[in-house]
Amino acid sequence: MWNRFCAHLEEPVDIALAAVWRVLFGLLLFVSVLRFFLYDWIYQLYQQPRLFFPYEGFEWVRPWPGSWMTIHFVLMGLFALGIALGAWYRLSVFGFWLLFTYVELIDKTTYLNHYYFVSLVCFLMLFIPLQRSLSVDAWRDPSLRSEHFPRWCLWLLRFQVGVVYFFAGVAKLKIDWLFYGQPLRIWLASHTDLPILGPWFVQPWVPMAMSWAGALFDLTIVAWLLWSRTRWLAYAAVLAFHLLTWKLFFIGIFPWVMILNATLFFPPDTPRLWWKAWKAWWGKASPQTPLKEASVKSAKDADNAEESSSTELASQADVVPSSKEGAASASIPSDGTVTWSWRRRLAYAVVGLYIVLQVFLPLRHWFYPGEVCWTEQGFRFSWKVMLMEKNGTVDFWVSHPPTKRRWLVTPRAYLTALQFKMMSTQPDMILYFAHWLAKDFARRGIGPVEVRVNAFASLNGRPMQRLIDPKVDLVKEPWITLRARPWIEPFRRATRP
Amino acid sequence: MRRIMRILGAFGMIGLVVLGASCLQTEAFDRRKVLQDTADIVIMPMLRGFVEKAQALKVSAEALCKSPDEAGLKAVQDAWKEAKISWKKLEVVRMGPSMDLRVRSFVDWWPLQADGIDQALAGTDTLDVKYIEDTLGSNRRGLVAVEYLIFDRDKPALQRLQEDTTGRQCMFLQAALSSIETRALAYEQAWKADGGNYVSEVTQAGINSKAFPTLQSPIDQIINDVVYWVENVEQMKLAAPLGKKSGDTQVQPTQVESLWAKVSNEAMAANIEAVSALLSCTFGGKTGTSIYDLLNSRGYTTLVEKLKKHITDAQDAIKAISKPLQEALVSEKDKVEAAYNAVTELKKVLATEASSALGTVLNFTDNDGD
Known part of the structure; x- marks a missing residue:
């Protein structure tokens, strides 16, 4: 059973969706870096302050002196473009992850959930061969080219996105959110001038309804996105939800990141189908297609697309590994069993540990007494988004x-x-x-x-x-401790918000 | 057919939302009127008031310099006090031109660096507006520098003026007052509809305003401004003279805001009056739609009463100090402590409950996000 599951995870699936996602994600990262220059945040956030609030154990992470901080961001921008183009992919991902995470570790003041998310995804991308398609690397070195990658790569990315939504939903299961409609009641009251929707925000029941809808959305959207029958409707909801939050709140590129990430739940060959449809509509064949035409299949049922394409690709892979990095997936025998080399064991252990950590971190506040929004012990790195x-x-x-x-x-x-x-x-x-x-x-x-x-x-x-x-x-009082901090006064919930 | 039905259904839903929105009463409370009234009833009259007081002060100083006598000096001192109190109200407004034109640094920055003025008076440089603005720093010009010149210090002010054979004191005085007048006029012009039209930036927030992308943002700005100034009164004007900031067990009379004119208490009261005016939209006998009304419309009636009470408490506590602050620190320290405590309480309510109820954010960076 376990072996079959593992073999299933290692079967190749179409890389098209993930490759397009990589391009757009890289461009979003580039825009994100660009904003630091446009809004003078490098100076305001990392050069102007006299002191910084470091994370426990990371006191050594400080801004670089002089113009080195600007150079740091220039390099980040170049690495982001490298990710988008698939140029020197591993170096670009590693460089961006390192530099971006370094910046985020400088000061707790600038902690943002979506920046944490970017760091996590870049870390995962280090292990996912997304340069096999639609990339400069694959163009420079044909032996790298492949139209597929192991299924676990796609599901690891989906898992990470799912974690954000699900735990953001769990975090909303609170008295203030569900029974008082707070803090949405306060926030919506500030936006009653919004065209069309604004007049609704005046209605007393709307903040409550939106609170419940928001919690249900976060808790269940991944399931709706995974189910082919509801996928398009769910994606429309994703668009509506994130565009509304973009309009209402100052949350930077977060809505765009999540709108992009939700596409990962579409069948992995979706871009090929769209490309084919586009060509059919345009009425002429392009002399050079960006994605290899050969592996396009005519999947009528989108839900089966991943399954059928992976089976087809697996058979190809078993015969001729189409890339250097694809060799690992070719080691899966046709009987579906997995050979447990030490590398594979290590890889599974690392991924397993990562998954456990991602589930534990958002729930760690349960180990501390009191209201997490008040004590903020276990608040960061736990997807408590727009909660108070x-x-x-x-x-x-x-x-x-x-x-x-x-x-x-x-x-x-x-x-x-x-x-x-x-x-x-x-x-x-x-x-x-x-x-x-x-x-x-x-x-x-x-x-x-x-x-x-x-x-x-x-x-x-x-x-x-x-x-x-x-x-x-x-x-x-010790600054670095995992214990509860008794000097934080208990929160008196008795008063109604 | 099913696809067409789905599309029709989706458009139907959107149509219902739009139709519902048009049928619904639009915002029961008109926040734009808060901005319009606050600008028309509070901010613009405050600006005009300060310009008039600055001009009157300049005229009286010119008369004094032509024939320095007791009556002339008294007229200048009275005009200075009126200008100072008028400015103390206006300085609470920190948005837009106030910061862009660095008005405070030209008009009233304290504490004063008296040595710098003495050096300028003893020197040979031409004491004109250019010198005042380009050569002297913020802490050697403005109303505080004028106060240093026209009020009694080691010698009576009149005696100093009469003994000044070089005329440099009057040169400095008139240049400093010309600078203040010029800056006051420029500040007012930046707000006026026929000038920089910043008033429209405020009243057109969220529609046609570069400074304020949302209707909420000027309200956030006002709340941030009043919190800043109440904290300034608490920390700089009361805690510092009480010796709380310097770790001294003794009071620090030299730390008061108005060392020579001795209007520190009136200056604090004017700051708090401006805070009250901005929240209640009441100024010069006129009243408009206010932030209090906005809070009431959202059900925060208790908070409004609490704010009013704390403002009254702070004003009463400051009024209860019967002597100039530097003297009261010694003879009425308990009253100064009471004023400090009252202002601290006001700061706490403004910075926590009022900010929370209004959903105030810093207009700094959208890193203020999730």
Whole structure:
């Protein structure tokens, strides 16, 4: 059973869909990098700040000095184009993944779920031979060319996209979201001037209906996309959902990334069918087709397309491996059993571990007491997308017991507006700033000091509550810990948002 | 046939949504009227008021310099106080031209670097507007520099003026006031419909505005501005003189905003009055549709009452300081502490509950996203 499953995963399937996806994904990455130049974010986010909020264990990740940060982004842009063109594919994917992830690790302030997603997908692409088709690499080296790749490659990408939707849906199964329609109620009220849809947002039941629809969409959309009978309707829903969120919220390229990613659930030979249909409509054959015509098949039932094309391709692959990298899939005997070499075992173990990690991370907040939107322990890297309207304010009090001196520190004097806004509601960033202040005072010859805070926040329109215990000296609290942070005041849900 | 039915069905759904939208009452509360009224009733009159006070101050200073006497000096000092208080209201508006034209850095940046002014007075450079604006830094010009010249310090101001045989004090005074007037007029012009027309950027938000892509964004900007200024009053105008920021157990009277004219309390009250005016759309005896009305329309009546109470508490606490701030820090420290606490409470409600209820975002980067 297991062997047959593994053999099934390793059967070749048409690479056309994934190749087109790679081109468009690379272009989206390029646009994403371009935006950093156009909006001057390189300066605002990585050169202007005096200090950064690193991730635990990644304090060594700092912005490069001088114009090296600009060069960093130029290289990222070139690697993104390399991905789109399939030029020096492995190097481009590795380079982009490394540089992009480095940038994202510099400052927690700029954490975005879709940036995390980009890092994960680029990591997966390192192991997926997407340069076999529609690429400069395949054009330069014909031995690389292939019209298929192992099925697991496609399903790993689908899994990653599915994880985003599903856990974004799970995260919405909360009282505020389902029973108060918050924070959508607050956000939609800001967009009542939107043409056509705006007047609907005034209706009291609409935020509630949209909250439920949003949760159901996230939880089930992958299933609807996988089922051929509902696929087109589901994709229309994907388009409507993401275009609406693009119009309503400042969420950058996230909607476009997800609109593209949802296409991965179409049959893998879809681009060929479309190309064929286009040619038929155009009425003349192109002298040079971008995708190899030979492997186009006339699949009437889209649901069977993956199955039939893979069987057909598997038989080809068993006879003549069509590429260097396709040799692995050719090692599957025709009886469907898999030879368990140490490489294969290692590969399965790594992929298995990755999948377990991707399921565990979004749920890790269950190991911490309290409301995750309040404590934010286990909030990042868990697809909690557009889940809360949280605003806060925080004052830092530094005291020096030997001299009984006490300072009120204004964080705005040290932080950018964005850093201040982000820090004022996130306990781990407040803790880091407290530690940073203690070191800063020590550098000025005043130490050791104690740092306490007056921090308040409002979640989803509720009256403000104290966020952090003002009696606790945060300098004594460990910055790196997996334990619950008892100095975060418990969230009082009793007040209705 | 089935495909045609599906297409017809899809168009039917879209048609229902559009039809429903047209039948539905459009937004029950007119947010654009909040912007229009806030601009017409609060911001534009504040701008005009400051321009008039700056011009009156300049005229009175010219008269004083022609014949320096007690009455002339008193007239200039009164005109300065009116201009200062007028500016303290206007400075709370930080959007657009305020930042683009760096108005604050030319009109009223403090604390003052007095040494720089003394050096300029003792030097030989021509003291004209160009020198004031191009050579002197933000902390050596504007209303604070004028305050340094026209109020008593180590010597009575009149005596200093009369003893100045070089006339450089008057040269500096008139150049500084010309600079303030020019900047005030440019600032007003940038807002006016027949000038830079920034007022239209605000009122046409989300329709025809480069500065504000959505109707919500000017409201976000106003909330960000009032939070910023309430925090400024709390931290710079109260906490610093109380010695809270410097780790001193003693108060710091030299840290007050108005060291020589002694109007620090009035300046704080004017800031808070402007915050109240922007939220309530009430100014100069006129009232319009306000952010309070917007919050009420969304059911946040308790929050509106809370905001009003905290603003009144802050104003009352500042008014309760009966002496100039530098003296009150010593003789009425408990009252200054009470004012600090009241302003802190106001800041907390504005930065958390009001921002949350309005869904305020920073107009900084769409990295503010998911």
